[in-house]
Amino acid sequence: LAAGCSMADMATLSRVRRAWRELSSVLNPDETVTPVTYINSSADLKAFCGEHGGIVCTSSNAPKILAWSFSQREKVLFFPDQHLGRWSGHKMGIPLSDMVMWDWDQPMGGLTPEQINKAKIILWKGFCSVHMMFQPQHIDKFRAEYPEGKVISHPECCFEVCEKSDYVGSTEYIIKIIAESPPGTRWLVGTELNLVNRLAEEFKAPDETGQSKIIQFMAPTVCMCSTMARIDPPHLAWCLENLVAGHVVNRITVPPQEAELAKVALERMLDAS
Numbered sequence: 001l002a003a004g005c006s007m008a009d010m011a012t013l014s015r016v017r018r019a020w021r022e023l024s025s026v027l028n029p030d031e032t033v034t035p036v037t038y039i040n041s042s043a044d045l046k047a048f049c050g051e052h053g054g055i056v057c058t059s060s061n062a063p064k065i066l067a068w069s070f071s072q073r074e075k076v077l078f079f080p081d082q083h084l085g086r087w088s089g090h091k092m093g094i095p096l097s098d099m100v101m102w103d104w105d106q107p108m109g110g111l112t113p114e115q116i117n118k119a120k121i122i123l124w125k126g127f128c129s130v131h132m133m134f135q136p137q138h139i140d141k142f143r144a145e146y147p148e149g150k151v152i153s154h155p156e157c158c159f160e161v162c163e164k165s166d167y168v169g170s171t172e173y174i175i176k177i178i179a180e181s182p183p184g185t186r187w188l189v190g191t192e193l194n195l196v197n198r199l200a201e202e203f204k205a206p207d208e209t210g211q212s213k214i215i216q217f218m219a220p221t222v223c224m225c226s227t228m229a230r231i232d233p234p235h236l237a238w239c240l241e242n243l244v245a246g247h248v249v250n251r252i253t254v255p256p257q258e259a260e261l262a263k264v265a266l267e268r269m270l271d272a273s
């Protein structure tokens with residue numbers, strides 16, 4: 001039950017409710033702001049989005065979901081990951097100057113009424129500490145050593161890393177692009193280490209042309225996701241064995257009203273994507 005996502009924990013319902021209340025002193029958020037939550041978020045935040053005309057997104061569909069959100073209201077409050085929101089907004093052609101960051105530790109998110117009124121996207125100050133390990137200089141070093149190499153990153157990486165990458169996309173996208181690349185391609189990959197190791201293992205054997213793909217992790221230091229790593233084979237086996245024996249262990253219960261509202265936000269996503 002201790003497994004989770006430290007980035008998701010940066011946007012709690014009480015912090016988001018307070019932001020909504022504070023925004024109300026400048027504009028009417030229920031008329032002008034679509035709340036958008038990344039799928040890595042708690043059920044109560046999805047319910048908040050369901051209740052306030054908002055929606056859920058994934059790293060694959062974020063630009064499409066932003067387009068839907070702007071068709072509903074003129075602004076977006078995007079949480080918990082600022083980087084996914086910023087990159088997706090950038091891909092839609094929204095200038096960085098029209099995106100502001102909401103710091104939950106500051107009154108009014110640290111923003112002036114003018115900044116809030118001008119903004120198209122209000123980005124929650126959350127981030128994934130694993131993806132923040134990747135820096136533009138790692139890409140510069142790789143390119144200097146391997147000018148023919150390719151760089152691919154997840155949109156949870158910072159804007160400068162995404163900008164310097166040849167490809168940016170979800171986990172599914174990263175797997176697909178690397179799988180479809182020509183034999184002999186060398187890759188620098190900016191995402192969670194377990195996935196990079198799995199890809200490196202999968203493509204290390206030479207194919208019929210005698211060439212293999214070389215896949216390397218973007219950061220020189222390793223930063224494992226400690227919260228996600230709590231989902232491990234022994235615990236999974238323990239849960240499954242208990243289920244087979246007819247016992248449900250670590251049952252997660254969502255209050256019915258919250259589940260209903262969260263479903264509204266999730267269904268909006270499924271309809272829009």
Ligand code: SF4
Binds near residue numbers: 131
């Ligand atoms: S790597 Fe860990 S902290 Fe980062 S988004 Fe994934 S689960 Fe959350």
